[in-house]
Structures are given as structure tokens and as C-alpha cells.
Amino acid sequence: MSAEESRSAQPEPAQPRPAQRQLVVWRGDEVPVQHDIPGPGDLRDDTNTGRLLIGSLVRAQLGLSLMCLMLALTVTISFPLIAALVPAVGRTSVAGLPVTLIVLGFAFYPVFLAVGWFYHRQARQLETRFTDLVNPAGRRPGD
Amino acid sequence: MTDPAVGAIAFVTLLTIVVGARGIRVARTPDDFMVAARQVPPGLNAAAISGEYLSAASFLGIAGLIVSQGLGSLWYSVGYTAGYLVLLLLVAAPLRRFGAYTIPDFADGRLGSVGLRRAATALVLVIGWFYLLPQMKGAGITLQWVLGTPYWIGVVTLGIVVSGNIAMGGMKGITFVQCFQYWLKLCAIGIPALVLLIATGHDSARNLQPGRAAVFTRATVVDVPQAIDFTLTRPATATVSGMLDQRQYRHQAVLLCACRHAAGAGAQLGFAAGAPVPTSLAMAPSPGVSWNSPLSAAGTDGAHPLLSTYGIIIATFFGAVGLPHILVRFYTNPDGEAARRTTLIVLLLLSTFYLFPAVLAVLTRASAPQLYLAGDSDNVLLALPSLLLPGLPGALLAALVAAGAFAAFLSTSSGLLVSVAGALSHDFMNGGVTSFRWCAIAAGAVATAASLLIGRFSLALLVGWAFAIAASSFSPLLVLGIWWRQLTRAGAAAGIVVGGSACLAAIVASMTGAATHGWSAVLLGQPAIWTVPLAFGVMIVTSLLTPRTLPGNVGQVMLRMHLPEALSRLDYRSFPAERGRRSPGR
Numbered sequence: 001m002s003a004e005e006s007r008s009a010q011p012e013p014a015q016p017r018p019a020q021r022q023l024v025v026w027r028g029d030e031v032p033v034q035h036d037i038p039g040p041g042d043l044r045d046d047t048n049t050g051r052l053l054i055g056s057l058v059r060a061q062l063g064l065s066l067m068c069l070m071l072a073l074t075v076t077i078s079f080p081l082i083a084a085l086v087p088a089v090g091r092t093s094v095a096g097l098p099v100t101l102i103v104l105g106f107a108f109y110p111v112f113l114a115v116g117w118f119y120h121r122q123a124r125q126l127e128t129r130f131t132d133l134v135n136p137a138g139r140r141p142g143d
Numbered sequence: 144m145t146d147p148a149v150g151a152i153a154f155v156t157l158l159t160i161v162v163g164a165r166g167i168r169v170a171r172t173p174d175d176f177m178v179a180a181r182q183v184p185p186g187l188n189a190a191a192i193s194g195e196y197l198s199a200a201s202f203l204g205i206a207g208l209i210v211s212q213g214l215g216s217l218w219y220s221v222g223y224t225a226g227y228l229v230l231l232l233l234v235a236a237p238l239r240r241f242g243a244y245t246i247p248d249f250a251d252g253r254l255g256s257v258g259l260r261r262a263a264t265a266l267v268l269v270i271g272w273f274y275l276l277p278q279m280k281g282a283g284i285t286l287q288w289v290l291g292t293p294y295w296i297g298v299v300t301l302g303i304v305v306s307g308n309i310a311m312g313g314m315k316g317i318t319f320v321q322c323f324q325y326w327l328k329l330c331a332i333g334i335p336a337l338v339l340l341i342a343t344g345h346d347s348a349r350n351l352q353p354g355r356a357a358v359f360t361r362a363t364v365v366d367v368p369q370a371i372d373f374t375l376t377r378p379a380t381a382t383v384s385g386m387l388d389q390r391q392y393r394h395q396a397v398l399l400c401a402c403r404h405a406a407g408a409g410a411q412l413g414f415a416a417g418a419p420v421p422t423s424l425a426m427a428p429s430p431g432v433s434w435n436s437p438l439s440a441a442g443t444d445g446a447h448p449l450l451s452t453y454g455i456i457i458a459t460f461f462g463a464v465g466l467p468h469i470l471v472r473f474y475t476n477p478d479g480e481a482a483r484r485t486t487l488i489v490l491l492l493l494s495t496f497y498l499f500p501a502v503l504a505v506l507t508r509a510s511a512p513q514l515y516l517a518g519d520s521d522n523v524l525l526a527l528p529s530l531l532l533p534g535l536p537g538a539l540l541a542a543l544v545a546a547g548a549f550a551a552f553l554s555t556s557s558g559l560l561v562s563v564a565g566a567l568s569h570d571f572m573n574g575g576v577t578s579f580r581w582c583a584i585a586a587g588a589v590a591t592a593a594s595l596l597i598g599r600f601s602l603a604l605l606v607g608w609a610f611a612i613a614a615s616s617f618s619p620l621l622v623l624g625i626w627w628r629q630l631t632r633a634g635a636a637a638g639i640v641v642g643g644s645a646c647l648a649a650i651v652a653s654m655t656g657a658a659t660h661g662w663s664a665v666l667l668g669q670p671a672i673w674t675v676p677l678a679f680g681v682m683i684v685t686s687l688l689t690p691r692t693l694p695g696n697v698g699q700v701m702l703r704m705h706l707p708e709a710l711s712r713l714d715y716r717s718f719p720a721e722r723g724r725r726s727p728g729r
Contacts, residue, residue, distance in 0.1 A: 079437060
């Protein structure tokens, strides 16, 4: 509903009103719709460019999440399968402790933490890059 | 039984009430009650989430299940932790950016359907109540162990304390309580684990050798609280008092054959060091699954252990995403980035905690294997310290464990009750503070009454089932709702109704003993293995078939969930007209 409203409102600035005087203040982040440079306005107005932009962000984020998920799942799911195919795994012990205890009790947690930390860093980078792409004016020196 | 334990439990309970009561002065509006006005920093919030999450199952249940069923039960603690990794990867930041209070709010705001909202609210009640049962059971058996009171007294005590506290303080007070209770629980399980490991760990390696039956590491008298059947792996001499194999003994040495025996309630069997540990027939690890095996057949009576293990993995990995009392905590983060940081800290806090139940369970197996003869595996941790360390040190450690266990019941049931009462008052009443209070009391009373009926099920198993229901209903709703534009109202409703009710039906069938062996036992006892794919499948196929029920504002909603804060804040500042749209669910 609101998307349609804002779309129908778009052509208005293009109609000239010569009788009225206007004070124009230019601010970098407020240029309404510049069709050659994608900007925050595209996202707000749900233009084709805007949809393309947000679609690419969602796909990139989902790809990163699924990659990390697959990594963690492969590591965990393969262990019971290996143990079922090679029953000797369940009967082995290392330094007096059963392999099962070492793997299930201790070894998986660092893996989860590493995957989570990697994801957190990558997701933040993705968002920073997207923000810079959409709104270069918002970039501060040193960022 | 022990005075320090009584004092410790009273202390934890009083402290919870006092800290919670401070919330009365702070909490004024429904917003304060529900999500602590969204101003909780990540470190505090992460400890509060962990405090709320670590329940009776984590504290007592997992260790008990490992002792009785074997190391494969460690999959529960692995899965309870991995659930937060899945939550971090798929849900945390977008859900916070979406900015709704509860899962029904999310369903309504994402898909704009009142019917779907009602269905989601009903499921919050089912999952919340199902999850409350093991907490109440935990309180019942802990007070039974410490004070010798009947089971129902502990259950009713917890019900009254928690509903009263929630009705008075809401969640603002509870955030501090939950945070404090995480650290209390960590100490209450970590200190006994380390002390007992140092004190008695040196002679425990023998019983951990795979493929070897457990033996007593020193002369031990086994108390039999209730009549059991047991077997021995080889003949042994025991000093018997009480009923054994239909004969009354009075402190006599008896040579027991390596066969089946029946001990009466109150019997005492004294074994010498090196004698084989009797194996209880009721509690024995399932045939075909050795104690050291990484496969778990808990809840399925030993049938198809590999499939059953995957059932536990699917339920716990994807269940945490759909737990109503956990998700409400994510809205207390200031923004999506903070939600991710919070989840990562939660992952660290949980990983630390779950090291210790494994240590304690292995110590029990190695040094006090007679404990799994006691009938109910859930009080193993309460009994362990005084068995391994006689005298005051053991009593103090036991008091610490009892206090930690009580903290676990208090914090988890508080969080659950806030969600259940919130869902009830928001969707079925007028949503004010007064109705929230009454709903908290009513919901607490229902849970208390129901938990008087479920005494015979293991805590970890019960909580695992609550996870399975969440994984087959809310988990697909959230994951698809966040990442898939084509999700429709009809698809979401069909998915949560079919998945949730199939899973609930399977669990109820399993609880009533409809199937005890073979494929049906696995498919009913660990239903997540088929209900989670079913729920995802139904949701996707129905959505593709009903494109007409696609909500019109899906573009806007996707934008709100996925736009980084740097851009969404900029948008709202630059375009004042948009400001009104920040309120959830519109």
C-alpha cells in the first residue's frame, strides 16, 4: 500500500512550478532519486534498483549463513555416521578417555565458537560494504 | 536430608524474590514488563539468556541420562549449544531488526494474518507448558531429595514462587535475576565437578575402559530405595540386608550368581572393591548400544540408534530457534548487530557450562556406579557429592548443587511463564498489566497441576520433546519468513499446524507407550526426524500453490529485516514521514 503511494508520488518533483520560489538546500544523503547512482532513496521507494540491491544483500547474507551452517552440520553429523559404520570408534580410547567423551563432551564446542565468530565478522563486513555501496556519502574517513 | 542444602535453596529462592521485587518499582508499562524497554547491553543480555536457557534438563537431566544410558546422551548438550549457532546464523539479527515482541507478533507482522497469529499463540502455549513440566518435576525431585517431602510439595512451591514473582515484577526485574542465575549455575556445577575430579578422579580411569563392565573402585554399600531387578556380569559375594530373591537376609554374606536378581525396597547390598556393579534392568543401557557408543537410543528403547541420534540432533539444533521464551529476549537488544554479538557470547557461556555435566556424569560412572540403581536417574547429581566426599565438604558441595538446580528451575520457568502469560494476555485478553498478572498466575497453576502427572519421564527427554515441537513449527516459520519472499499466509499456517500437531501427536503416543520397539518407536519417540522436514515441506509447497495469499508489503518487510542499521537509521532520519512505521506488526 505505502509502496504504491510513494511510487505514485515520485513524478511530482519533476513537474515544474515556475510561479513559486523555492529554497533548495543540497544535502548529500537527501538526493531523492538519481537514476544513475543507486542510493538510499531506491530502497525507500522500492524501485527496481532498490529491489535488486536489497535482493543481493539478502542473497549474500543467506549464502554466508548456509555455508557456515553446512560446515557445522557436516562436522557434527558425520561423527555418528562414522561411529555406526566403524563400531571400533565407539570402543577406542585416547589417554584413558573414550573417544566419544572427547568428541561429544569437549571437541565440538570450539568448532561452534569458531564458526560463529567467523560468521559474525563476515556478516558485519558484508553489511559495511553494502552500506558504503548504497550510501557513499555516509562513509567517514577512517571507516 | 542435609541442612546446608535447605539453607542454600532458601537463599536462592529468597534472592530471586528480592531481586525480582525491585522490578516492581521500575516496571510501569506493558513494554517494561515484556521486553525490559529494549535497553539491555549484550554482556548482561547474554548471561540472562543463558541463565534462562539452562534448565532442569541441562543441570540434572543430561548427567542423569549419561549415567544411565551412556555417553550418546551428550548429544543433548551438544545440540542445546548448537541451537544457538543456528539461531545466530539464521535468525538473530533479522528478527531483532524486524522489532516485534513475540513469535505471534512476528507471524502477524510478517504475513498480516490474524488467524495465523492465533495459531502461533496456541503453539506458544503448547511449547511453553510442555517445557514447564520438566522444570516442575525437577523442583519436585530436588525438594524430595533434600527435605524428604512428597514430590508434589516441590512442584507446588516452584509454581507459587514463580507465578507470584512474575505477576509482581515482570521481566525488568527478571533480567538481573536471570543474569545472576547463570553465574550461580556455572559455579554450582563447575565447583563440584572440579573438586570431585581432583579428590576422586585419579582412580576412575578403570571404569571408563570401553567394553568393560563397571566395577566398584572401593568397598561400597548399595542402598535400594525401591524394588528393582538387576543382573551381574560375573558372580560376586555381597553382604545383604533385607529382601533379596524372595528371601529375608540380616547382614549375611551371599554368593550372587551372574543372573537375574530381585531386590526389595530398603535392601542393602555391600560389595567389596573390584566386584562387578549390578546393572538395573529398568535403567540398563539399551541392548545393542554400549555405554561408550556415541549413538543415543534414549526414548526409543534401543531401536535404530543411528536414526534416533539424528532425531535428537535435528530437534535440538533447530528447536532453539523456535523457543518462545528465548526469542522474546532478543528484542531486548538495542539493534541487530548487538543481537549477533549477544548470541555469540551466549554460545561461549553455554559451551563453558556444558563441559561440567559431562565431567560429573563420567565421575559418577567411574566412582559411584551404584547411583544408577536408584531408579530415577535425574537425582544422580544431587546424590554424588556426599557419596564421594563424606562429611562436611560433601554436604556443602551437595548444597551447592541443590541451589544451582533450584536456580535452574526458577529461571527457566520464569522465562517460560512470561512468554505464556504474555501470549495469553496479549492475544486473548485486553493486554494490560493487570491481565498479564492474572494470566501469569493462571498459567502457573495449569503447569503445576499437569506436572504432577509426568514423574516417570527423564528431564532431558521431556525438554528434548519441547524442542522437537518448536523445531517442527516455529523454526520453519521463522527461517522461511526471514529468508524467503514467497512465503504466503496459507503456507505458513499449514506448515505450523501440520508440523506442530504431527509432532505433538507423536510425542503423546510415545508417552502413552503406543510403540515400544522397531521403527514406530523411533518415529514416535524422536519425531523431529520426520516432522521437521514435513513442516518445511508443507510450508514451501502450500506457499507455491497459494500465491494469492502472498502479503502485499513483503518488499517493505524484507527491507526492515535485512537493512543494516547504518542505512535504516539514515532513512528514518532523512524521511520523517517514515517514522510512524517503526512500530511492530503494522
